[in-house]
Each structure stands twice: as structure tokens, then as C-alpha cells.
Amino acid sequence: MPDRIVIESLSASYDGHPVLRDINLTVQDKEVLSIIGPAHSGKTTLLRLVNRLADTERGLRRTGRIALDGREVREIDADMLRRRIGLIFATPVPLPGTIYDNVAYGPRLHRITSRRRLEGIVERGLRQAFLWDEVKDRLDTSALRLSGGQQQRLCIARTLAVEPEVILLDEPCSGLDPISTAQIERAMRQLVAQYTFVLVTNNTKQAARVSDRVAFFLSGELVECGTPSQIFTTPRDKRTDDYVSGRIG
């Protein structure tokens, strides 16, 4: 499988405090790569550096290379880059407005105005996120009235509507119940035929269920990366073993 994102010798620091140290990691086309590790391992920072949302943060410095399809992300216009690399946040953030407006937000940004096309995009996004059946009769009601799990699936539908190539998910199920979590995992497993996923999660069981590969981060370092069975049953590094067996983290 070709590499979509290649990260080489990436280090980052906030006001001089290192948060990522010499990371080398590739994301392959149409895989689910999970990034696991305790809090403050630099997982979220890594995602935000990849789609350059970290650009707005003061005091964040990075060295090394992050390339999308061979091109350094800093050389791609930020808005074009983020159309290709979507991000789902840990807490669902519906935009004030209707369910329909939320999903149509991205396509409208990109100058799609035809009502018929927008309707098609909204329906497809909501179906892919397994939300369509629950909301199809009330697309014009406020998105803020949805439950937490529905809101997070709405956020996924909203990202899918932009048709990114890579989707980054930052602990998308951290505040959700098991049923909502299962729906989101099901959506990911189906969509991986068309999209590439990078999933940051605190939940090692979730990583084991949905991932093609798992990367373990600790204190800003990439400890090891491998298939779920290798990471969870025969880790090469003692620290990985300690984490997945619950002795640290």
C-alpha cells in the first residue's frame, strides 16, 4: 500500500518544552492507524501539526518533515490541505444551526450552491455516518438538540461531506456511551475502503478492534508501531507491554 502521510524526524515544543521527539511514522493509504498512549504523549499535537490547525497556536515550534503524498504540508495552502485532511474533535462541536446546515457547511465553503447537489451530499454523508435514519425527517431542526453520540456522528458526516482523503480523529468516542461508540467504529470499518484514518484513542480495546496498525506514544516519543496483534500480544518494548497490560498510563 502506498504511503499517504510520511512523518520524518518530527520534533515539536511548546515554549521550549518538548512535546514530540524525533517521530518517524507513515500512514498508509486506506488503513486505520491508531495512536495510543497516556495523556500528554503528544498525540493531539501530532494530529494538529498534520492538518496545520496548530499554525494558530503561539509558542509551538516544530522541526522535521510532514509530507502528504510526498509534499511538505507547510507548502500546501492551509485551507486546501484541510480539505484533504479532515479532523474530528474529541468533543463534538455542532455549528449553531440546523443539521442540514452543519453537513452542508463544508461543501458551501467550497462553492457548491446547487440545492440538489447539496441535498445529495448531505444524505450521503449522514448515511455514511449511520445517522441518516435517525434524522432524515428533521434535517431542519437545530443540531444542538441531538444527543452527544448523534452530534459526534453529525461531525463525522460533516467532515465526510468535504470528501477528504485522510480523516484524523482525536479521541472521538471519549465522551460517548458504548452504543454510540460501536456505531462510530462500524462507520470507520466500512469507510476505510474509501478513506484513510488516523485515530487517536485512550481506549486500547477500541484500538484493538478497529485498527490495521497501532502506534504507541509515550512522553512525546513513538515507542513502537505494529499490527494490533503484535502490539497487544507480543510487544517488542517493555514500556508498550506495561501500557497495554495496564501497569502504566
Next chain:
Amino acid sequence: MTIIKPAVWQKVVWAILALLTLGTLVVLFFIIGYITSKGAGSLTPEFLFGMPERMGKEGGILPTIIATVYLALLAVLIATPLGVGTAVFLTEYTRESALTRVIRFGADALAGVPSIIFGLFGFILFVVRMRMGWSILSGGLSLAFMILPTIIRTSEEAIRAVPFNLREVSLSLGGTRSQTITRVVLPNALPGILTGIILGLGRSVAETAVVIFTAGSSLLIPKSLFDPARTMAVHFYILAREGISMPRAYGTAVLLIVSILAINAVAYLLMYRFTRKLR
């Protein structure tokens, strides 16, 4: 020392606060009631829609109503783009620095300048220097400068209050910074921005010192931006100050108060409908 029971203490605090609130309301209703009782009798159709005669001693106040509307609208039309633009620049396009602090300090200082100074400034700059004379244009520009700080600061607060993660959502979906501002930030800040505009509108309607220096006190209906005019507030001032007609002065005052109440009511209605749509 005896200790007051918390429950009793709560009641005492409640009573004190209720009394203070009551005091505020009494003062407010006393002013409105007094002026209405003195002026309501003058509010006839001839008074509202007639031309003044004998310097306002007789006849109506139509030209002053028209002048008030023109001046207040012009002031808001000029100050809104300047003020909202400045607020967007300060909040979205700059980082907190010495420059932004100087701009903000300037705006705050401007807010504290007595209105008569704006009047004098407008008189010297617009009326004399730029040869606009006493006119709607001179008055509108001067009023715009007067209400600018209010619009800047209220817009800035409103924009800052828009949650940061809404901006990140828009950016993460491939929105540019300007798209994010026009589609997410400004719509969500609109109620707050409108509050600033309404406050400015109210102040413009009520202002006398600025207007008397810059728009003059002509009792003719202004036909262009370059015509002089007299607003309701100035008319009230002249009628009362020069003892021309107290009933007509109070009649004008009633209309002034009613229009300011109406402006506020419409603003609240708009804001209520807008925020309900978002919810």
C-alpha cells in the same frame, strides 16, 4: 456577638437588593411619568406632522423628526463598518501586542471624551475646515466618531465570546480565515454587535451638544446631506432654554423617549428572534 441565622441573613439581603431595585424603577418611572404628564397633551397629529411656526411656539415638529432619523441613521451607517471592521481586525487578525493595546486604549479614551468636545472637533474639522457647513453630513460624521468606541468595544467583546472551537471546526473543514469570520464568527457575534449599534443609535438620537455644533438648528426639512437641520433633542433644548414653549418642549421630549424605548424594544425583538433561530 449574636450570630444571624443564614436563612434570616438571606432574607435581609433579598430585602435590601429588592429595595435598591425598586428605587431604580421608581426614579425611571418618575421621570417618564413626569414628562409624559407634561407633554402627552401636546401630541396631536398636527404637532407630529406639521411644520413649526413662530420658531416652534406653534405648529409641529416634523422637520426635527426627519432630521433626527437622518442624522442617527447616517451616524450608524458610517460608524458600523468602521467599528465592526476595527473589532474584527483587533480580534481575528492581530495577536495581543503593544499595537492592539494602544488601539484599545485609544478607543476607551475616545469613549470617555465629553460629547461637547466631539461637537467642537466636528465643528472645526467638518463645518469649517472641510467646508461642509452646518449640515446632516457634518453632524452624521461627528456623531459617528462619538459612537465609534462603543461599537468597537461591544463588537470586540461579542466576537471574543464566540467559542474558539467553532472557528477550528470551520478551519478544519477547509474554510479560509475570512470565510470563517463571515460564516461563523460574525453570525454568532451578531446579537452583541447589534447591541452596540443600538446603543450608538440611541445615543445619536438623544445627543444635543454634538449636533448643535455640527448640524445647526435650522427648522427647515433637510433635503440633502448638505442641508442644516435641527434634531428633536436640540429642538427640546432650544424650546426649553429660551422659554419658547414648555408644553411643546415636553411634547418633543415624550416623542424622544418613546422613540428610544421603541428602538430598544425592536432591538431586543430582533435579538430574541435571531438567537432562537440558532438554538
